[in-house]
Amino acid sequence: MRIGELAKRTGASVKAIRYYESIGLIEPARLDNGYRVFDEHHARAVAEIRELAGLGVSPQRAAPFLECLGLGHEHGDDCVSSLAVYRDTIADLTRMIDALAARRAALRHRLEAGAGRTFTKEQTMTDYTILPEGLPRPEDDGAADHLPGMSVPRLELPTSDGRTLRFADLGRGRTVVYLYPLTGRPGVDLPEGWDAIPGARGCSTEACDFRDHFGDLRAAGAERVYGMSSQDPAYQAEVVDRLRLPFAMISDEGFALADALRLPTFAAAGHDRLYSRLTLIVRDGLIEHVFYPIFPPDAHARQVLDWLERTPA
Template sequence: MKDTIVIDWSTIPKPVDDGAANHLTGLDLPQIVLNTTSGEAVDLSQLAGRTVIYAYPWKKRPDGPLPEGWVTIPGAAGCTPQSCAFRDSASEIRAAGATHLFGLSTQDSAYQREAVDRLQLPFPLLSDQHLRLTNALSLPTFVAAGMTLLRRLTMIVNNGRIERVFYPVFPPDRNAADVLAWLADHRDD
């Protein structure tokens, strides 16, 4: 498909599991409404069925620079390959039982819309620009270029409760395949 990027992951620092997401499995999502790139407001805690939410740090625009030192931050690089992998697997993920699929970042919806259009994502991105969901769940973050950004993780939520967390996610372009495999193995759960 379009805009698939190939990265030599052996040259990128691999994130380590620092335990920052250990508390998430089994938590109920808080009632927080987030804006989407499709113009809707979504309360993830109210969605029925399985929802896949992949969190990514920051998606740069093609003509924009990366924050200084970006590729040296473990787990920072790879937002576009991760999104493209979810784009390419979206119909299979839905067929494996996910009712909803979202990307999540702390960027605002207007900024995210460019990526949805450019990458032709068949699902909306959620904006947590005010860090309400991030803070309520104590999602793992880091700071780069003065921005508080999410560490890359993926949550599978079932009827408002976090059922499975993938963290750390590396390499990012394999995340969608890992999620699809888990969904296929737990279709009847």
Template sequence: MYVGELAGRTGATVRALRYYEAAGLVVPRREPNGYRVYEPVAVRQVERIRALTGLGLSVEETRAFVECLADGGDTGDECPASLAAYRRAIVDLEDRIARLAEHRDSLRAGLAAATARMASHRGVRRRLSAADPSGLPGERLPPLSLAATDGRRPRLDRLGPGRTVIFVYPLTGRPGVDQPEGWDTIPGARGCTVEACDFRDRYAELREAGAARVYGLSAQSRAYQREVVHRLHLPYPMLADPRLTVAEALGLPTFEAGGMTLYRRLTLIVSGGVIEHVFHPVDEPGTHAAQIVDWLTET
């Protein structure tokens, strides 16, 4: 039979048959015109190769069975070399199973450890959510460096001389993007964009009143915040704290929404790396910057 017929009867591709020929497993004879002609036994040989490779053997590992069929065997299993090939394949498979079982156990251990860490971390977050920031005045800011939208990484305990205003907010929305489910029912959640804009509009007043610098701070990424700074034309940088490191260091209050842990709204007045005053709660985020201006002017 020719190669096309053999391919049709066995389901093998012509390319696979050429590969078996190159490996010396299923070798046709050549007619004077150059055509390949396969003997009837080639059907059983190709079927055996395909069955064994389907069980995980390599093409080379099927050689003993193919040669046994060529020597007159009915199934290719009857020869001593075939039995030896079975035994080697079983040993190799058992070794692979053992290695895979070790990998599985290592992955299970890693998953268990990660789950435990996350559960512990969620426990910390739950404790933080009930934190009361009224006792923060007099506390020093932690030596944490946060990514800012202006490309810098200011260290919180070394912000520079003069007073620094850090307004902490939950999450600024984007046009056309839905807020987390139930957002409007969460006390203090709404108003982040209007607050950011109020600080923008009163930025010059804040500076004149004695604020050497102004930062916004949230758990959103720097990339997210950079879009907000660009879209709202904010003259001050935002600080990104997606891991809530400041919350954990100072015990700032947080809340859960849409599967995220977010900061509750408050504002810190910092001088010399020490918290001088805390505004919390912030009931009117749209006019909060004016409240800060008044406080700075009076103190």
């Protein structure tokens, strides 16, 4: 077959096939007129090179796989030399991932530092600790009706204070876990259309309400209080520090608790999934009571306090 037919059969460009030839991966026969001629062996080789490239193995490293096929093996990675290429490529990818993670962390740090400086300079800035008027009220869609009486799952999740929380080992007595979508930060815009989503706005005000009534909640029988969202522990640690919260925040970036308990979630601009606002009262490993939906969030801690006082353990 001619090079154009080979390109059509394998999905590779003519330029790519010529490159594979230039680095010695394939060697076509030539007719008297100088035209290249390829056969099924070349088609198999090009397909192997393209498949490896899709996995991150560059053509420059594909020779051991083609040699393995040339020896009659069914797969290009049936030989030890091919496995060594896998290991080297994995090591390279790991270094790249680590480098990208470090860049992301540095950018996030600079974003947060810049947002903090901007907040001190701007004259007009949205105060996320105050609820605007006219927010839509969420309706009870029954998404939490199944929760009372369920056992908490055996999950381990990180917290804002650098620890790990084991849900199955919360301890005796009552634990209050209030779940929220995300906490706004000065100088960083909330998702577009945030105020129009029923129940979305008010995470900072809710946190402040639990802060201001933390002592009362403890006196009324709440042994522990936690906030929880899908934001990472570092983000939540900043919130705890900025709002002076006397309790830790739980981070569930993978929505493990939502999946285990079938908790309600929703999507917003830039976020495929966020926790719906909901509060669990956990007692001795069981969900004793659920608050859902919650409105207004800036008075919710008092609502929990009223329930604790009316329902002694």
